[in-house]
Amino acid sequence: MTKIKTFWINTVDQYCSGIKTVTNETTRMIRTTKSKLSPWNVQLKARRKVLTKAEETTIPRPTVPEFADVVIIGGGSAGCNALYHLAKLGTNAILLEKSKLTSGTTWHTAGMFWRLRPNDVDIQLLDGTLRTIKQLEEETGENPGFIQNGGLFIAHNETRMNEYKRLVTAGKYFGIEAHVLTPEETKKLYPFIDEKSFTGAIYSPQDGTIDPSILVDALTKSAKGLGSKVIENCPVHKIITQENDCSWKSVTGVETPYGTIRTKCVLNAAGVWAGSLAKLAGVNIPLIPMKHAYVVSEPIEGVQGLPNIRDHDGSLYIKVQGSSLQIGGYEPNPIILKSVPRDFSFGLYELDWTVFNTHVNAMVELVPKLKTTGIKSTVCGPESFTPDHKPLMGEDPKLSGFFYSCGYNSAGMMYGGGCGEQIASWIINGRPEKHMFSYDVRRFTSDQVRDSVWANERSHEAYAKNYSTVFPHDSPLSGRNFKKDVFHNLLIKNGAVMEEAQGWERPGWYQPGKITLIPPYDYYGAYGSPKNKRNDYAEILKKDYTFDFPEHHDVIGSEALSCRNKAALFDLSYFGKYYLCGAQSQEAANYLFTANVDREVNRTVYTCALNKHGGVEADCTVTSIEAGSGGVADPIFQRKAFYIVAGGMSSYHTFAHLHRVIRKKGFEATIHDATETMGILSIQGPNSRYILEEITDKDFSDKEFPFSTSKIIDVKGCLVRAFRLSFVGELGYELHIPSQSCEKVFNSLMEAGKEHGLKLAGFRAMYSLSCEKGYHLWNSDLRIDDNPIEAGLGFVCRRYGDYNGKKAVNNLRVNGVKRKLVHFHLKDKNTPLWGLEAIYRDDKLVGYLRRAEYSYVYSNSIGQGYITHPLGENVTKNFIESGKYEIESMGKRYPARAYLHSPFDPENKRLQGNYN
Numbered sequence: 001m002t003k004i005k006t007f008w009i010n011t012v013d014q015y016c017s018g019i020k021t022v023t024n025e026t027t028r029m030i031r032t033t034k035s036k037l038s039p040w041n042v043q044l045k046a047r048r049k050v051l052t053k054a055e056e057t058t059i060p061r062p063t064v065p066e067f068a069d070v071v072i073i074g075g076g077s078a079g080c081n082a083l084y085h086l087a088k089l090g091t092n093a094i095l096l097e098k099s100k101l102t103s104g105t106t107w108h109t110a111g112m113f114w115r116l117r118p119n120d121v122d123i124q125l126l127d128g129t130l131r132t133i134k135q136l137e138e139e140t141g142e143n144p145g146f147i148q149n150g151g152l153f154i155a156h157n158e159t160r161m162n163e164y165k166r167l168v169t170a171g172k173y174f175g176i177e178a179h180v181l182t183p184e185e186t187k188k189l190y191p192f193i194d195e196k197s198f199t200g201a202i203y204s205p206q207d208g209t210i211d212p213s214i215l216v217d218a219l220t221k222s223a224k225g226l227g228s229k230v231i232e233n234c235p236v237h238k239i240i241t242q243e244n245d246c247s248w249k250s251v252t253g254v255e256t257p258y259g260t261i262r263t264k265c266v267l268n269a270a271g272v273w274a275g276s277l278a279k280l281a282g283v284n285i286p287l288i289p290m291k292h293a294y295v296v297s298e299p300i301e302g303v304q305g306l307p308n309i310r311d312h313d314g315s316l317y318i319k320v321q322g323s324s325l326q327i328g329g330y331e332p333n334p335i336i337l338k339s340v341p342r343d344f345s346f347g348l349y350e351l352d353w354t355v356f357n358t359h360v361n362a363m364v365e366l367v368p369k370l371k372t373t374g375i376k377s378t379v380c381g382p383e384s385f386t387p388d389h390k391p392l393m394g395e396d397p398k399l400s401g402f403f404y405s406c407g408y409n410s411a412g413m414m415y416g417g418g419c420g421e422q423i424a425s426w427i428i429n430g431r432p433e434k435h436m437f438s439y440d441v442r443r444f445t446s447d448q449v450r451d452s453v454w455a456n457e458r459s460h461e462a463y464a465k466n467y468s469t470v471f472p473h474d475s476p477l478s479g480r481n482f483k484k485d486v487f488h489n490l491l492i493k494n495g496a497v498m499e500e501a502q503g504w505e506r507p508g509w510y511q512p513g514k515i516t517l518i519p520p521y522d523y524y525g526a527y528g529s530p531k532n533k534r535n536d537y538a539e540i541l542k543k544d545y546t547f548d549f550p551e552h553h554d555v556i557g558s559e560a561l562s563c564r565n566k567a568a569l570f571d572l573s574y575f576g577k578y579y580l581c582g583a584q585s586q587e588a589a590n591y592l593f594t595a596n597v598d599r600e601v602n603r604t605v606y607t608c609a610l611n612k613h614g615g616v617e618a619d620c621t622v623t624s625i626e627a628g629s630g631g632v633a634d635p636i637f638q639r640k641a642f643y644i645v646a647g648g649m650s651s652y653h654t655f656a657h658l659h660r661v662i663r664k665k666g667f668e669a670t671i672h673d674a675t676e677t678m679g680i681l682s683i684q685g686p687n688s689r690y691i692l693e694e695i696t697d698k699d700f701s702d703k704e705f706p707f708s709t710s711k712i713i714d715v716k717g718c719l720v721r722a723f724r725l726s727f728v729g730e731l732g733y734e735l736h737i738p739s740q741s742c743e744k745v746f747n748s749l750m751e752a753g754k755e756h757g758l759k760l761a762g763f764r765a766m767y768s769l770s771c772e773k774g775y776h777l778w779n780s781d782l783r784i785d786d787n788p789i790e791a792g793l794g795f796v797c798r799r800y801g802d803y804n805g806k807k808a809v810n811n812l813r814v815n816g817v818k819r820k821l822v823h824f825h826l827k828d829k830n831t832p833l834w835g836l837e838a839i840y841r842d843d844k845l846v847g848y849l850r851r852a853e854y855s856y857v858y859s860n861s862i863g864q865g866y867i868t869h870p871l872g873e874n875v876t877k878n879f880i881e882s883g884k885y886e887i888e889s890m891g892k893r894y895p896a897r898a899y900l901h902s903p904f905d906p907e908n909k910r911l912q913g914n915y916n
């Protein structure tokens, strides 16, 4: 191995000495790589001519229009795809590019396209890109730059192989052909591979490679043919905004050196410059530019047409480029850039081999021929990365009309078409068609987008772990303790193992008697930062690095069963807590919510909030309240107000949605965020009432405190808003406690709970319990692409009065549904399910699990997923109940029972406190 390395470094040294002359002449940033370019790059070379000053002055001044419906800033993959899809929807946008099309990151992309992803929305977006490519081909009669050379995923161990098998199963419903291969079978497809160096592989023949310049040409030509405009050499210097009387800020235009364009809609598709552009508009996004690179080998005879390779365990990819191989990957120490100069165009950086060398061993082990092959050129360019390795899309919650399609994390070619399609619909129809929450810029709170240290840490970790196995339960080590709720220290003392959601620490599960602290992020020892000597938290996370039941499966089970049999205490403090007030608060609430919220004071209602297409934007509880005695739990206000509580992970999204609708409809109402002023303790289970009665003098009987109501109570001298509610299907109460009283109430509950078997329980137990009961979880089995009727939530959609999305709800009510949410129980007791498993009815593929858990009551895995009719007919109760079901997990099918409603306490007796 040493010998190999020496040879490699010699080759590299020779190469680097060649490039130094170029570097010396042009400072650190170089505008040309070595002159040896393969045929693919010849075309690019022609495009990336750097203009001399004299040439620059001879460029004709572009003429910009005075007005545009939509202005797109940036002529890379993101901007051009958006331009095309907007044109297809009948909107002729104007694309402004500061230099030439593709001159940012797009021109030097590796352009690989994969179809399999551990996420159904990603898969659908990739499908959107393929659809765009096919559409372009049909329109132009020419291939818009897609080569279908197939893709291989290489596994070096059994766990990775299991992950791949999971992907193959997940891809089935979406029609993705994929095969599990032995090393020998893989070698037949890729003769240069050493079959002894890995465990197995999967092959996905529909994967391929995108030529960026051909694609961008085709997209812009087609869009221009439909009336859109592209203006090159036209930088945007300023985003013009205005503020109305209610402090709503909106976009009114852009300024260029050639004039101002008035517009109400700007799409920021400026790649690595998107962050600075957002700042120009007075808003922030968590986008971190980094250097990202691949090297190109000298020609190797016989590589033409071979599939692309992703070796996740080696953090490496290999792609054929003409008769050479391109090798790139994700390093533990990527170079993070403060910014990229404004005039950087068709530029590259000198490759830093101290970063790239990390790939050498893995690549020569997998393809030994690379030991003796030199490096012809290196391509190291700027690319944008984000804290969760997902793009930033959608409208800025603080600036109306300012949209994003940026932050593509080295995947902007493959997601370009799908995301272009969605952003066009987002702009024109108000919302995307797909469930874009994990792409929506509103998945980050204002605190997160403002904090560059947080974004930096998290983006580094997301980059370094990009090829790590995606386990069902994992948590980041970076950016932790960003937001701690009032109970944090008390819970840590009681053994909480924290997980992170929307910047908050929340208890995942408990190890009583142990204290698990999360140390500051050590960048995994990169950049010379000292590695944490001890990280118990990281060691605990590793126990979840399995596709089997983890070691602490039964510990979580004991929390869940304590809730079913005695009592459990959940900390829900990070949930969103909002007051909706104002002269038209009732009108606003009626329009926002599907359920009847015009109820008597202190009545709590579970409801959905929809978009106009009937998609579920949020689910929450809404309580009509009257003016109180003052303080955060019992505020003073005029007229009527509502107290809204939304799940923590989606609380900012919920807030932004409600806020946007109120603004657009012009209701005289406002929403106040009280999230950080109160903690929430939820006490659930048959003994919950006894415990509460011990610490207050209130009567918690059904008569005095019925289900779905709220009241202000006194707990040991602290004023608390109490609710009779349950997210787990038990007799239970939620206490919303002003921060200063939280510790006292917590200690009182824990003390009183001792003799009633009260146990602290985390979110892992809570999700298992809620799934067991058949409740919904927004962002998994209830999403923007689901209608409440499909989700079995018709009962929260009122038949009278108007509300946002009602037409779409009524349509399905009258005409029936083509898909329906169904609850499943696996008959087998020993197989875990994690979500994305395929659902078969009478041997036909009808859906996949959106969400899966383990039921500790039934001792088997359970899940929920939407099923369709194989003939495209309506899905009826009879259809659901008459079939024979199987769930496929990792390539193996298991018999399952299907239920329209969960079999757990179907009459809701436990909610009523009836345990007889």
Ligand SMILES: Cc1cc2nc3c(=O)[nH]c(=O)nc-3n(C[C@H](O)[C@H](O)[C@H](O)COP(=O)(O)OP(=O)(O)OC[C@H]3O[C@@H](n4cnc5c(N)ncnc54)[C@H](O)[C@@H]3O)c2cc1C
Pocket: 073, 074, 075, 076, 077, 078, 079, 096, 097, 098, 099, 100, 101, 102, 103, 104, 105, 106, 107, 108, 109, 110, 111, 112, 113, 234, 235, 236, 237, 269, 270, 271, 272, 273, 274, 277, 292, 293, 294, 328, 379, 380, 381, 382, 383, 405, 406, 407, 408, 409, 410, 411, 412, 413, 414, 415
């Ligand atoms: C080494 C490497 C390998 C990669 N491999 C792959 C891969 O295999 N598969 C894949 O899918 N993706 C890959 N990518 C990622 C992919 O290439 C990018 O995600 C994609 O090209 C980004 O496109 P974009 O439109 O967001 O940005 P860009 O292409 O950078 O476009 C942004 C444009 O905005 C313009 N602009 C900026 N500011 C202004 C302004 N004020 N006014 C006017 N114009 C402005 C810029 O000039 C630029 O042209 C790779 C990237 C790198 C670096």
